[in-house]
Amino acid sequence: MKILFLNGPNLNLLGTRQPEVYGRTTLADIEAMVRERAGRLGDVEIEFRQTNQEGELVTWIQQARGVVDAIVLNAAAYTHTSVALRDAITSAEVPTVEIHLSNIHAREEFRHRSLIAAVCRGQISGFGAQSYLLGLEAAVSINGAR
Numbered sequence: 001m002k003i004l005f006l007n008g009p010n011l012n013l014l015g016t017r018q019p020e021v022y023g024r025t026t027l028a029d030i031e032a033m034v035r036e037r038a039g040r041l042g043d044v045e046i047e048f049r050q051t052n053q054e055g056e057l058v059t060w061i062q063q064a065r066g067v068v069d070a071i072v073l074n075a076a077a078y079t080h081t082s083v084a085l086r087d088a089i090t091s092a093e094v095p096t097v098e099i100h101l102s103n104i105h106a107r108e109e110f111r112h113r114s115l116i117a118a119v120c121r122g123q124i125s126g127f128g129a130q131s132y133l134l135g136l137e138a139a140v141s142i143n144g145a146r
Helices: 027-041 054-064 076-080 081-092 129-142
Strands: 001-007 044-048 071-076 098-099 122-125
Touching: 001 054, 001 129, 027 129, 054 071, 054 081, 054 098, 071 081, 071 129, 076 098, 076 129, 122 129
Parallel strands: 001 044, 001 071, 071 098, 098 122
Antiparallel strands: none
């Protein structure tokens, strides 16, 4: 099983950007945690990517069709603004799990609405770095493995 983890804008700054909201764990630390957990699950291959560019996320989602079994997506700020990401998720027809480090529903009003939630299999938010591990488990589960 192949799972693609996509990370949007500013996630390259994890560990230093607003640690009171996002924690001190870096994206590299999170990737290592996910790879370690995936290794314990057995036949699970992980690919991790991050970009600050909306179009690059769209391209990666489109390219995932027929190549990966699931996408775990932290679209960051694009969650609340990107119809393009929503359309890409729909078009790719790859089961997608939306994740967030913080609880978007407990933050500023503009963060309460996710434009991608309705086209994702589910949403995980508010568990810090653990959101990624929960996203991994969800991606494996929706593919009927384990």
